[in-house]
Amino acid sequence: MHWASGNGSAAYAEPTRTHRDGQGMGTWYDTRYVDDVRPGDHAWLPYSGAEERDHVVAPFVAGALATNEKIVYVTDAPAARLPGMSAFDPAAFAATGQLRVLTRAESCLDAAGGFDPDRLGRTIDREVARGFEAGFRAVRFTTDFTWLLAAGADLTGLLGCEDRLAHAVSPSTVAMAVCQIDRRRCPPDRLVELGATHEVRVEGNPLFDDGTLRIARSFAPRGLRIEGELDRARHAVFAEHLGRLLAGRRGVHLDCGGLGFLDLGGLNLLVRHALALPRGEALILDDLPANVENVIDMVGWNRLPGLVPGRARGARDGGATAWA
Amino acid sequence: MGLTHRALLYDGRSDFLAATGAFLRQAVEVGGAAVAVVRPDNLGPLREELADHRDEIEFYDSAEFYRHPVRTLKAYLELVDRVSPLRVHAVAEPVWDGHDARQRLEWQRYESLINVVFAGSGASSLCPYDRSTLPGDVLDQVRLTHPVVVDGADERPSDAYLDPASYSAAQDLGRRHDRPADAEYLPIEADDLQPLRLFVATRANAHELTPAAAQNLVTAANEVAANALAHGTPPMGAWVWTSGDEIVCEIGDHGHWRPPPLTGFVPPRSALDTGFGLWSVRLLVDLVELRGGWGGTFVRLRVRR
Numbered sequence: 208m209h210w211a212s213g214n215g216s217a218a219y220a221e222p223t224r225t226h227r228d229g230q231g232m233g234t235w236y237d238t239r240y241v242d243d244v245r246p247g248d249h250a251w252l253p254y255s256g257a258e259e260r261d262h263v264v265a266p267f268v269a270g271a272l273a274t275n276e277k278i279v280y281v282t283d284a285p286a287a288r289l290p291g292m293s294a295f296d297p298a299a300f301a302a303t304g305q306l307r308v309l310t311r312a313e314s315c316l317d318a319a320g321g322f323d324p325d326r327l328g329r330t331i332d333r334e335v336a337r338g339f340e341a342g343f344r345a346v347r348f349t350t351d352f353t354w355l356l357a358a359g360a361d362l363t364g365l366l367g368c369e370d371r372l373a374h375a376v377s378p379s380t381v382a383m384a385v386c387q388i389d390r391r392r393c394p395p396d397r398l399v400e401l402g403a404t405h406e407v408r409v410e411g412n413p414l415f416d417d418g419t420l421r422i423a424r425s426f427a428p429r430g431l432r433i434e435g436e437l438d439r440a441r442h443a444v445f446a447e448h449l450g451r452l453l454a455g456r457r458g459v460h461l462d463c464g465g466l467g468f469l470d471l472g473g474l475n476l477l478v479r480h481a482l483a484l485p486r487g488e489a490l491i492l493d494d495l496p497a498n499v500e501n502v503i504d505m506v507g508w509n510r511l512p513g514l515v516p517g518r519a520r521g522a523r524d525g526g527a528t529a530w531a
Numbered sequence: 532m533g534l535t536h537r538a539l540l541y542d543g544r545s546d547f548l549a550a551t552g553a554f555l556r557q558a559v560e561v562g563g564a565a566v567a568v569v570r571p572d573n574l575g576p577l578r579e580e581l582a583d584h585r586d587e588i589e590f591y592d593s594a595e596f597y598r599h600p601v602r603t604l605k606a607y608l609e610l611v612d613r614v615s616p617l618r619v620h621a622v623a624e625p626v627w628d629g630h631d632a633r634q635r636l637e638w639q640r641y642e643s644l645i646n647v648v649f650a651g652s653g654a655s656s657l658c659p660y661d662r663s664t665l666p667g668d669v670l671d672q673v674r675l676t677h678p679v680v681v682d683g684a685d686e687r688p689s690d691a692y693l694d695p696a697s698y699s700a701a702q703d704l705g706r707r708h709d710r711p712a713d714a715e716y717l718p719i720e721a722d723d724l725q726p727l728r729l730f731v732a733t734r735a736n737a738h739e740l741t742p743a744a745a746q747n748l749v750t751a752a753n754e755v756a757a758n759a760l761a762h763g764t765p766p767m768g769a770w771v772w773t774s775g776d777e778i779v780c781e782i783g784d785h786g787h788w789r790p791p792p793l794t795g796f797v798p799p800r801s802a803l804d805t806g807f808g809l810w811s812v813r814l815l816v817d818l819v820e821l822r823g824g825w826g827g828t829f830v831r832l833r834v835r836r
Binding site for chain 2: 419436438439440468469470471472474475478479482497498499501502505506507509510511512
């Protein structure tokens with residue numbers, strides 16, 4: 208594949224932000240917010256449900272349409288129903304070539320209806336070249352590969368395809384790709400293999416990030432992930448997002464694995480929100496780091512009505528848990 | 532339900548065993564939750580004395596139970612809750628050796644606080660004091676902190692007993708508040724307390740506190756500073772210094788706060804109760820000293836490594 212390379216556009220001149228280096232499932236990769244995915248990124252999105260998938264794919268699609276970038280989406284779903292399309296008129300963007308929604312039959316299947324990685328490669332080559340010629344500053348590609356994970360399926364074709372994608376996207380200054388995989392449908396060892404063919408893992412944009420506290424949605428289980436330090440200066444913004452989560456019935460779990468500091472006012476805030484939950488429900492604090500848990504143990508869980516300790520620290524291991 | 536809080540003045544082991552043994556036997560007879568928290572050298576003999584009631588009495592070693600007065604009060608509260616609706620009948624013998632003057636003062640305050648914290652619990656506590664070995668100033672305070680004193684066959688109300696708020700206030704009068712000239716200082720100027728946490732954490736780690744103790748001190752200092760930002764008057768700041776094994780962190784502002792004497796000593800029922808913050812601060816560090824006046828409000832936190 209010969210995707211355009213050359214001078215990066217000014218909008219992407221800044222060094223790419225990587226907010227967390229991590230080891231997941233035996234593989235090293237950078238984790239990036241979807242808004243930080245850049246040309247040259249061959250990223251994967253292991254998701255645990257439609258809500259999590261759309262939380263990432265919607266801004267990826269909408270971000271392209273809002274910023275003079277082309278989006279190529281291989282799917283059999285109608286364009287109007289794709290994540291991120293709610294604010295856009297598909298016909299108008301299809302007419303300019305900025306939005307290309309291609310069915311599998313017209314982009315990556317052979318005559319017998321089987322997956323044809325070479326055909327997908329040629330399709331993407333063509334779409335990227337046309338996008339570049341049409342003056343779009345970047346070309347985004349995404350598709351959901353989960354359908355290739357049917358029971359007993361041979362992954363050779365997919366792995367080879369991912370490898371080709373990686374070699375083509377990484378040196379490009381125009382192309383970027385997000386490969387979606389439903390982790391619940393993928394055995395852990397296959398997930399490791401798939402992950403290893405990507406150098407970037409993409410996740411949803413944070414709800415808040417000021418460099419000290421980061422608040423993000425979490426999906427397996429559903430709730431919020433809080434990382435960094437939660438203190439007085441950040442109570443209001445946290446209360447706003449927690450209140451919205453609970454009011455929208457979008458989960459009651461708080462992933463505290465990356466929480467370095469929680470002040471006593473924060474405990475008060477959590478209790479106030481927990482007590483507003485319907486009877487019998489609790490806010491569940493997962494993955495509490497030892498030093499934070501020690502403070503909570505000291506004051507006593509019995510003084511924190513509505514809060515309960517959840518999953519123990521270290522129980523989380525990426526795909527294996529979600530798949531089991 | 533009231534509280535029966537009596538001191539037992541005794542002379543020597545046999546005196547101790549006779550009085551506490553009778554108390555605990557009676558506790559079992561009336562169907563109460565019988566608990567003995569006694570000093571290590573009394574523990575074995577008392578178990579032996581009550582061998583026939585071994586399964587009906589909970590025994591604890593005072594050396595383990597009495598390490599930190601605020602935490603000990605919390606542990607007793609948990610005990611009362613655990614055995615409810617049974618009423619606790621406890622032989623409660625604090626440890627009086629190995630303390631410096633400041634710690635001794637806190638344990639004396641603790642004895643007085645029992646009268647507030649367990650008022651209405653229905654509990655009965657007998658606190659043994661060994662007249663043959665304890666220092667005079669410990670024995671002198673017994674009649675101020677216990678409403679009833681048992682001395683041999685003689686049991687009578689203490690005419691020197693002070694209500695806990697007055698006792699606590701009197702205990703703090705003699706405190707000194709010197710601060711070394713070389714204490715490090717960080718002004719607290721913005722709403723964001725991250726620099727303060729870093730300031731305290733760095734020094735706590737350098738003083739070789741355990742990670743948990745360091746985090747507890749940081750959490751306590753952060754809470755006091757947050758409170759100063761919410762209610763105090765600038766300028767505000769934090770001083771940190773060390774003295775032997777101890778690291779001291781003091782947060783001050785120029786507000787004029789006169790804390791009621793029992794502030795933060797009575798355990799709150801939940802994090803939503805007033806006083807939860809200061810009580811937690813007292814729990815998280817070894818010792819908290821408050822002083823308020825026209826010169827400002829100062830909260831001093833002490834932790835030993």
